[in-house]
Amino acid sequence: MQEAIKLTQEHLNTSQSSDYLMDKWTDWRWQLKNTIRKVETFEKIMGIKFSDEKKKEINETIDKFPMAITPYYLSLIDEDDFETDPVFKQSFPSIDELIISSIDMEDPLHEDKDSPVCGITHRYPDRVLFHVSNVCAMYCRHCTRKRKVGDVDSVPSDEMIAAGIDYIKNTPTVRDVLLSGGDPFLLSDEKLDHILGLVAAIPHVEVIRIGTRTPVVLPYRITDKLIKVLSKYDNLWINTHYNHPREITKTSINALKKLTGAGIPLGNQSVLLKDVNDCPQIMKKLVHKLVANRVRPYYLYQCDLSEGLEHFRTNVGKGIEIMESLRGHTSGFAIPTYVIDAPGGGGKIPVMPNYLISWSTNKVILRNYEGVITTYQMPDTYEHTACDLNCTNCKLQLKLNNEESDRKPIGISKLLCDYEETITLVPENLERDQRNQSDEAI
Structure with missing residues (x-):
């Protein structure tokens, strides 16, 4: 709390009582209003001085990717070892952010493309x-x-x-x-x-x-x-x-x-x-x-x-x-x-480590976290029942209360489905298919 009071004093430039300062500090709106957005503010509050060259790099980064750090989160930074501090690294701009590699994308997850309506x-x-x-x-x-x-x-x-x-x-x-x-x-x-x-x-x-x-x-x-x-x-x-x-x-x-x-x-x-x-x-x-x-x-x-x-x-x-x-x-x-x-x-x-080492018709070979290798024997009496996704004909009890089950398998589940006749998933615009179509047209 002393760190909080110190930072609040820096922001308000005041010598008000600790109670007054803590009331401000714990007000989330005050925190937002006093968000650190300039490198000079960071230097003043933290007592850290960057070289002119370093400050130039930081400001170049801020010009493209702005800085905004709440006073609370700033207070978690270890001033004595700030450059390796995990809080500092997550919140403070680095010139490395301006390095765009050949594999970088603006919208790698295609969030904008997968947007049927705005938002x-x-x-x-x-x-x-x-x-x-x-x-x-x-x-x-x-x-x-x-x-x-x-x-x-x-x-x-x-x-x-x-x-x-x-x-x-x-x-x-x-x-x-x-x-x-x-x-x-x-x-x-x-x-x-x-x-x-x-x-x-x-x-x-x-x-x-x-x-x-x-x-x-x-x-x-x-x-x-x-x-x-x-x-x-x-x-x-x-x-x-x-x-x-x-x-x-x-x-x-x-x-x-x-x-x-x-x-x-x-x-x-x-x-x-x-x-x-x-x-x-x-x-x-x-x-x-x-x-x-x-x-x-x-x-x-x-x-x-x-x-x-x-x-x-x-x-x-x-x-x-x-x-x-x-x-x-x-x-x-x-x-x-x-x-x-x-x-x-x-x-x-x-993505995970591989714990399934091998398998045969009647057993699987597994390993555990200690490196112990073991087997799991398949049951002799298990009989697979083909599923047509018509749950009313199933011996298992799934009472859907007039709700429909999911009847449209996609991806790999489509290949595993008993009632589907699909045996292969072929990428769209497969070059081999396009080549064969061209040959047929000749």
């Missing part, structure tokens, strides 16, 4: 991402939507929200809606409540999720008033974004306690970042601190191919090494799923 990304069959805010408490240097950093901070218009709601209403396959941004928690309580109410009123929406980094970078946003709003929706899930155990502070834990105390299930999505958390011990410490505070590790993302992130990316092998260090070595529910969000809108693809 909606519909990639997976039964869920959509709903962009409800263009505002973030902090500009994370590893942001996958880096192309949007520096856009005008704003709240989508009522017309844009209405268009998104109409799309969800008119798409009955959507059962899961993820509110994203920006950060939805940067909306006012009233605006957020309004949007949640609109989504919750859609009969076929079973789950509402919110992705937010405020518990990490602006924990004071988790107010009693906000909790009262969130508590109204019993199908609500929240995903946080902790990347390093240093980010789980007493203040942050208090914010998490308010959320879990309201009965809201929490998950966490981390990004694997070079020189920040690409270490098995750091990741194990992170997941342990998360589950100790009732936050379930959900995903560990391989850093995306967005422009300006080359210096953050690790080899995929590092992620597999981290997963190897977790599976069997700690509780299963503490282990996130390591995924690559496939370029071109391919979606999340799980």
Whole structure:
């Protein structure tokens, strides 16, 4: 708290009492109003002086990818070793962000292409991402939507929200809606409540999720008033974004306690970042601190191919090494799923160590985390029953209450389906097919 008071004094240039200063410090709106956006402000508050050449590089980076750090998150930086500090690396501009490699893409996940209406990304069959805010408490240097950093901070218009709601209403396959941004928690309580109410009123929406980094970078946003709003929706899930155990502070834990105390299930999505958390011990410490505070590790993302992130990316092998260090070595529910969000809108693809060594007609050969190799014998009496997806003829009990089962397998599941005659999946515009068609035309 002394660090907080010191930083508040620097911002206000005042010698007011500690109580007055702490009232300001814990006000999330004050935090946003006093966000650090200039290198000179950073130098003044932190007592750090950059060389003229270094400052020139930083400002060149800020011109393209602006800086925004909350005073709270700034207070977590280790002033004595700031250049290697994981909080500093995630929040402070680096000239490396201006290096665009040949494999970098502006929109690697094709979020814009997969947008049927403004504000909606519909990639997976039964869920959509709903962009409800263009505002973030902090500009994370590893942001996958880096192309949007520096856009005008704003709240989508009522017309844009209405268009998104109409799309969800008119798409009955959507059962899961993820509110994203920006950060939805940067909306006012009233605006957020309004949007949640609109989504919750859609009969076929079973789950509402919110992705937010405020518990990490602006924990004071988790107010009693906000909790009262969130508590109204019993199908609500929240995903946080902790990347390093240093980010789980007493203040942050208090914010998490308010959320879990309201009965809201929490998950966490981390990004694997070079020189920040690409270490098995750091990741194990992170997941342990998360589950100790009732936050379930959900995903560990391989850093995306967005422009300006080359210096953050690790080899995929590092992620597999981290997963190897977790599976069997700690509780299963503490282990996130390591995924690559496939370029071109391919979606999340799980990547993990290989535990299936070989198999035959009657057994599989497996290995465990210790290196023990074992076999699992197949049952002699199991008989496969062909499935035509007509559940009324099945001996298994699946009472759908007049709901239809999913009857349109796609991808590999289409090849595995008994009633489908498809035996091969052929890429569109396959060169061999085009060549053969040309030969036939001769």
